[in-house]
Amino acid sequence: MKTAVIGSLGMLARDLCGLLKARGHEVIELDLPDLDIREEDQVFRTLSRGSPEAVVNCAAYTNVDQAESESGLAYAVNRDGALYVAKACSNMRIPLIHTSTDYVFDGNATAPYSEEDEPHPLGVYGMSKLDGENAVRSTASQHYIVRTAWLYGVGGKNFVKTILHHARTKPELRVVADQYGCPTWTMVLAEGLSAFLERVAEGKPAPWGTYHCCGKVIATWHELAELIIDEGRKHEPLRAERVVPITTAEYPTAAKRPHHSALDCQKIERALGIKPPAWQTSLKLMLERLYEAPGAWCKN
């Protein structure tokens, strides 16, 4: 199947492109500067020229804190760009898989969010992503909006690499322990996205709509940091001896983050017959790949 992946140089898309190619898909890799999704004509021209049979949009403005002071750019990419991609897919009558985030929710729930729960973002990033979702919903009938959370991968800047970086030089790390979510390895999400495409290719698409796809088992950033260091230590000496739990109030950020943004993934499990593994299992595998990958540390 010929699939266009937009945002192909990003953390998720790198793993997705690799996986799709390994499974025999023809992949059209599109990212800045060759394709800027803020440019409607460019999106139409580029996708028409490539004539893909499906599109996966992984392109996004993803800096949650910076979005607060760069809202124009965040909306231009996450809302307007999403709309232009959806319009092009609709005109070409091809399916669109659009990636989104747990940060569309305010985090006041006590149980994992289902796809039917009402979004209510706390910051510009979440609001721009929600507007993007709504643009896709109202424009492209053949769409999957796939929300994920707390992504980490070998090819990109993320929490796992940041913690290892600090753990090399600092005896003590202070990490937020009152935000709950679902850490997700990019390979796990790539498997989910690939499964949607396989079903499309077989002519048996899963029902169109919104799905959640993230790692199993809820964690705090503090729990995640502790396991990153324990596992990282198996690969290299680390100086960090303690990870001190702190509150969100002790670590002020420009953007407010949801307190509890875990996502319920039962819908995608039922639709595609997949079971995302526990984040602890995935983290160990990701770290093995990270330490094996030549130059992965500087690939931010």
Ligand SMILES: NC(=O)c1ccc[n+]([C@@H]2O[C@H](COP(=O)([O-])OP(=O)(O)OC[C@H]3O[C@@H](n4cnc5c(N)ncnc54)[C@H](OP(=O)(O)O)[C@@H]3O)[C@@H](O)[C@H]2O)c1
């Ligand atoms: N990272 C997370 O923790 C997380 C959590 C939940 C959901 N998500 C969602 O998952 C998806 C993938 O995230 P990710 O972490 O893999 O993102 P990422 O690493 O930031 O990759 C996004 C890619 O999109 C590109 N891009 C930005 N603006 C563009 C534009 N105008 N036109 C074309 N390409 C553009 C970026 O290029 P530049 O690098 O040059 O800007 C980058 O290559 C996104 O939809 C994101 O919202 C991410």
